[in-house]
Amino acid sequence: MDLRYGAEHEQFRVVVRDFLARCWTKGGDAAEFRQKAVAAGYLYRGIPKRFGGSEQPSEILKARIITEEFARARAPMEVKGNGVQMLVPTLLECGEEWQKEQFVPKTLTGEYRWAQGFSEPGAGSDLASLRTRAELRSGQWVINGQKVWTSYAKQCRYMFALVRTEPAAPKHEGISYLLIDLDQPGIDIRPMKQINGGIDFNEVFFTDATTPEHWIVGRRGEGWKISKSLLKHERNMLGGIDRSDAMFESLLKLAQRSTIEGECAIKVPWVRDRLAALKAELEVQRYSSMIQLSRELNGEGGGVLQMMNKLVQSNFAAAVAELSNAIIGDESLISPIGNEKPGNERWVNQYMNSLAAAIAGGTSNIQRNIIAERGLGLPREGEKA
Incomplete structure (x- = not known):
């Protein structure tokens, strides 16, 4: 097995190194650098330009070289977190055009931060047993229930969540995938103190909280199928x-x-x-x-x-x-x-x-x-x- 990169890819490595030498200095402005890196085609390569990405062809070896060289230079890569690494791929795969336009660009820049509303008391490994419900009333989903182990919810403006919308359906078929604005009455976020003294996790309580009817990803009852796509991205991330x-x-x-x-x-x-x-x-x-x-x-x-x-x-x-x-x-x-x-x-x-x-x-x-x-x-x- 020949593990060396070919001449074409080694030349690409030289170009990436030159870009980093010109555009990145340790302690520099990460946001400004990311804009330059996107314009050069190095970050958010799989995301269309109209949503804030660089829209590059899928070239696995070039992507690997970029990762290696950015790590060597200790330069900022993509914004980290649930939004970029989990929600964005899911919206690109399953979301409507307006959802991509509204949420993807500001998620890429870090302006929108997202919490993941999956786990519940009694619905962790058996996630399909979740009991948080959403009922459609006058063009709004009205949400009641509880999520737990929600990372950094206090610092997030939005949440993507699985909720039960079809209570009479089999448990895997009655779940929908909703986007929720956390800055509203009816949502109570309570930090959970960890054994080491940190408070990275939270409980989130919903009492007649609402989200617009069209803030659903996919169709009613398709949330489980969509969540499997999302968990694929999460497990690759981890x-x-x-x-x-x-x-x-x-x-x-x-x-x-x-x-x-x-x-x-x-x-x-x-x-x-x-x-x-x-x-x-x-x-x-x-x-x-x-x-x-x-x-x-x-x-x-x-x-x-x-x-x-x-x-x-x-x-x-x-x-x-x-x-x-x-x-x-x-x-x-x-x-x-x-x-x-x-x-x-x-x-x-x-x-x-x-x-x-x-x-x-x-x-x-x-x-x-x-x-x-x-x-x-x-x-x-x-x-x-």
Whole structure:
């Protein structure tokens, strides 16, 4: 297998590096830089120009080179968050033209921030059991119910949510996908204090809250089908090799600067053994991503390997966090919350976030079921093979 880029792509890399050298300085204006990067065709490549993207052909290797070079220069990539990474692809795939025109451009710039209204008490892994309802009255959806584990809802202006609009229909067929303005009476957002003292999550209560009838994505009762499209984007967002690379590099630096009983941690045999095992897992992820990339270039689907990405990355994050806590020892008992310049205790957050990663975007057990049933063709529990 030849893993080198061809001459054409290496020339493209030179052009990207030249652009970054001219247009990006560390600490510069990220919004202004993103505008230049979009104009040059480097950001939001798959989004039409009329919606604020650069509308470039689908060229997987060029997209990969852009990611590599922007990371090397530590230049801003696309705005992060639910809006750009989850809602925008869903609207482009399933939304009406006016929805794309109204919501996509300002979401790309970060002016519109979006919360995800999916999970509810009693409807987490079994999301189709959700009970938040919306009734159509005089051209408005009237919404009542509760969402939970809603990330950064206090900082968001809008929410995309799954709600039950057809109570008599089977549970998967009675759900619709609504866009909701959170700045209105009838919506109560309550922060949830986490074990580390942070308040990244919220409960959201709806009491006769409203949204216009046409703020529905797809048709009534199609929300479950649309949500599967959205969750595909979320799981791709959560399962990339770049995240694993960054985590391992941070862990390696931690081991290089830490000491265990007076000896540099990276020289301690049990630390070296566990680092070597993690490095091997990282390389397995890397070559799996290369196989998937090759299949995409050949017009093939990612198959079962793509289904495994999120689960593998979640397991890797947990193993990295576990070793980091073992390296820092008693410092793992210190909370980073409230510290202006947290030191090694920031790894406590890494550990707690790794536990959350096994839940967000579909729990690890749900991922295993998807891999078994859809990827390997195994029977569902209780079914005969």
